[in-house]
Amino acid sequence: MPVTPPRVFLLSPARAGGERMGLLLRPNAGFALAHEFQRDGAAVGELFQFGSGLYFRGKLAYARRFARPPRRASGALVIVPGRGLLDVETVITADDLRQIAQVPVDVRDRRYREPLERDVRELAAKLGKRGEAVLLGSIATGKYADVLLEILGDRLLFPPSFVGRGDMSRGGLLLRCVRAEMELPYEPLRGAIRHGPRPPKLPRY
Numbered sequence: 001m002p003v004t005p006p007r008v009f010l011l012s013p014a015r016a017g018g019e020r021m022g023l024l025l026r027p028n029a030g031f032a033l034a035h036e037f038q039r040d041g042a043a044v045g046e047l048f049q050f051g052s053g054l055y056f057r058g059k060l061a062y063a064r065r066f067a068r069p070p071r072r073a074s075g076a077l078v079i080v081p082g083r084g085l086l087d088v089e090t091v092i093t094a095d096d097l098r099q100i101a102q103v104p105v106d107v108r109d110r111r112y113r114e115p116l117e118r119d120v121r122e123l124a125a126k127l128g129k130r131g132e133a134v135l136l137g138s139i140a141t142g143k144y145a146d147v148l149l150e151i152l153g154d155r156l157l158f159p160p161s162f163v164g165r166g167d168m169s170r171g172g173l174l175l176r177c178v179r180a181e182m183e184l185p186y187e188p189l190r191g192a193i194r195h196g197p198r199p200p201k202l203p204r205y
Contacts, residue, residue, distance in 0.1 A: 005130040006070040008123065009063035010085070011045075011078040012137025012144055014052035017101035021051035025094055038094055044078055045088030047097065055167040058174030059136040060088060066183045070126045077123070079137070079144055081105055081112050084119030105143050113147060120151045132157050134186055136174070139163075149189055157186035 014021065024034045024047065033050060036042060049056045060076065067075020074087035082103035086092075092100075103111045127133065134157045139145045148156050161184055162170055177184055 004068060005132060006073075006127055007066075007068045007132045007134060008070075008073065008075050008077060008127070009059070009067055010133055010135050010137070010144075010148065011048075011056070011059045011063060011076065011088070012135070013079050013081065013105065014048035014056050016051070016081065016097060018051055020053075021047070021097070021101070024050065025097065041091040041093040041096075043089050044080060044086050044092050045076070047092070048078060052167075054171035054175075056171070058171035058178075061178045062174040063088070063136065065178050065181075070128070070131060073123070073126045077119075079105075079116060082115060084115035084117075085123060107143060107147060116147050117151065120148055124151055124155070127152075127155060131155060132186075134158065135189065136162075136170075139189060145189060154188050154190055156189045158189050159184040160187050161185075 023029055023031075024037050026034065027038075029035065029038075033042065033046070037047065045060050049060055063076035069075035074089070076088045077085040078088050080086045081100050083100065103109065105112060107113050123133065132155050133148070133152055135145060135148060136159070137144050139158050139162070145156075145158075161173060165173070173184075
């Protein structure tokens, strides 16, 4: 019986310096996540889910449901400016978040590019020749895709159903797939059409 190759998901980040993420750092914040985060830190996946809302919530739930990680590796990795790839369960502190917010998502900035290249090379070795990495994030620009593609080559996949959709539509689509236990089809990113017409709105669930 053939062995199913490993598959990991790479999640694009929330904006660490955004207004909503800043709520987590307010000394007088009136909600539990901020209190816990300021006291003990919190998982980067949960923080980015708070900062990004529906889109990251969909990516996180989908990756957790459908990942097939290789041995001693995470199936859900988030791109974190200045930190490369982090397991979504990695706990970071308030000071960590402030430092992350200082690094732009810009391939021309070594603080962003070099840690990402380092971790993607390590991931490529763990995936081997048959493993796959699926980017759940924008492919319209090169800020994630070009760095990943250079190292992973044909092992880098993406959901074609993302093309033309906005962030909210992508998040909604991913959550529907989790509820329906239905994984999306993927295609290699190399040579793919990165821009397309907006698809019809999702029907009410």
